[in-house]
Amino acid sequence: MGFSMAVYYGYTNVIRGTQSTLNGNPVDYAYAPSGTWRYSGEDTYFVVEENDGATVFNGDGDVNEYVDSAERFGGAWEQTVEVDGVDRQVIWDYTFTVTDGTNTWRVGVIDVDLNNDNDVQDAGENGYFLVFPDGMPPADTNLTTGGITENDDSTPHADLGGSVVCFASGVMIETPDGPRAVEDLSQGDLVITGTDGAQPIRWIGATTVLAQSDLAPVVITAGTLGNDADLVVSPQHAILLTDWRAELLYGQEEVLVRAVDLLNMDGVYRRTGGLVTYHHILLDAHHVVQSHGIWSETLYPGDMTKQAVNPVARAEIEALFPDLAAYGPKAAPCLRAYEAKLLAAA
The missing domain is CATH 2.170.16.10 (Hedgehog/Intein (Hint) domain)
Incomplete structure (x- = not known):
């Protein structure tokens, strides 16, 4: 179609991974959580900038712990998020669910390459952001985790967020x-x-x-x-x-x-x-x-x-x-x- 411009996806219904716990302990989002999950604090937002036409979104496609070459700086489908005034490489890792027994919410795990070394294995990078595409579950409430619902290369960031007012x-x-x-x-x-x-x-x-x-x-x-x-x-x-x-x-x-x-x-x-x-x-x-x-x-x-x-x-x-x-x-x-x-x- 002739489009090669950057596309900006702004997301609400977001928390930092550090706001959440699993069975009372910090969560390592390198793996799908299993047990009693909860979060506290206020929600935030973030914005992903990506080159239009991207078809790979969640890293290398194997363990999702490395930024795919197409998603890196200078790649055809470069994807970044600004953290502390610096653009960082970003990938969507996987989506899991939490439930209170009646309602179920999807939780998208967003990994940020904080030191831009092409992997998301360093401290604090896995689950830097958590996105709730179905709306925010209640804070300070014990919720039970479910299984992974999405974990493939072709699920775009846009499936987890929104756009600016227009x-x-x-x-x-x-x-x-x-x-x-x-x-x-x-x-x-x-x-x-x-x-x-x-x-x-x-x-x-x-x-x-x-x-x-x-x-x-x-x-x-x-x-x-x-x-x-x-x-x-x-x-x-x-x-x-x-x-x-x-x-x-x-x-x-x-x-x-x-x-x-x-x-x-x-x-x-x-x-x-x-x-x-x-x-x-x-x-x-x-x-x-x-x-x-x-x-x-x-x-x-x-x-x-x-x-x-x-x-x-x-x-x-x-x-x-x-x-x-x-x-x-x-x-x-x-x-x-x-x-x-x-x-x-x-």
């Missing part, structure tokens, strides 16, 4: 002059926000990726949430829901729910195949904007977002907002995956 081409955004296609908007154009009227776009960017796995867009079909047409967004794009159940459960009348966490609803599905272009809209503060009759978020320029866009876009955002700490809070609380499921079931 609208797909064709989505109509409300402006003072009426709805306009997101791909036709430019820096300086005004868009209608939920709380502060018309606000200018400070930065707008676009990324084209293969619509597959966790980069495939989520479609909220017309009428599902009161929208008058299909809304197509990236999986991590958050939709504003106003619901009495949110206030009852979380003390908030309005909450943001990521599109991927709405997939259990009738009328919400993934659209796979071909290419998709995602557009990122950044305002002077985090807002919700209206598209097809419902409200959803603009880009929030946190550390994860800065890492999950290409270097040129990152430099532009940093030039506009050199002090991201002063950017302000999110437009509304954003529910985690398990909280969204509780809301849908209430």
Whole structure:
């Protein structure tokens, strides 16, 4: 297809392996754990940068303790993650499960080559990150480990994570002059926000990726949430829901729910195949904007977002907002995956 650009996969629902224990002891993720597993502390995030077109993801294909030559610096499918300001080689090792007897969560083991010596056998490298593609299990809770569910070269990093917040081409955004296609908007154009009227776009960017796995867009079909047409967004794009159940459960009348966490609803599905272009809209503060009759978020320029866009876009955002700490809070609380499921079931 002619694509050789870097692709950035940003992942939430992540902890460090050092936050977990097995039977009360630290875990060596060079082997699949077996026993009573638990973790403590807050979740984090990370971003994998890989050369587009990669087909090998979990190392040498034998014991997954060496970085495949294609995944190394300069390799055709180079894959890296930034740790302490330095790019490190990274592989996905395997996926296992944990359960509380009722619910089961997958746990993806991500190994980081901290000293870039082409193996992941040194201290702290195996299971440097643990990813929960089905949402976070409860912290400080004893869970029973299950078997390995994925351990092959062709399972991509994208199967374990998500992407930055963005609208797909064709989505109509409300402006003072009426709805306009997101791909036709430019820096300086005004868009209608939920709380502060018309606000200018400070930065707008676009990324084209293969619509597959966790980069495939989520479609909220017309009428599902009161929208008058299909809304197509990236999986991590958050939709504003106003619901009495949110206030009852979380003390908030309005909450943001990521599109991927709405997939259990009738009328919400993934659209796979071909290419998709995602557009990122950044305002002077985090807002919700209206598209097809419902409200959803603009880009929030946190550390994860800065890492999950290409270097040129990152430099532009940093030039506009050199002090991201002063950017302000999110437009509304954003529910985690398990909280969204509780809301849908209430």
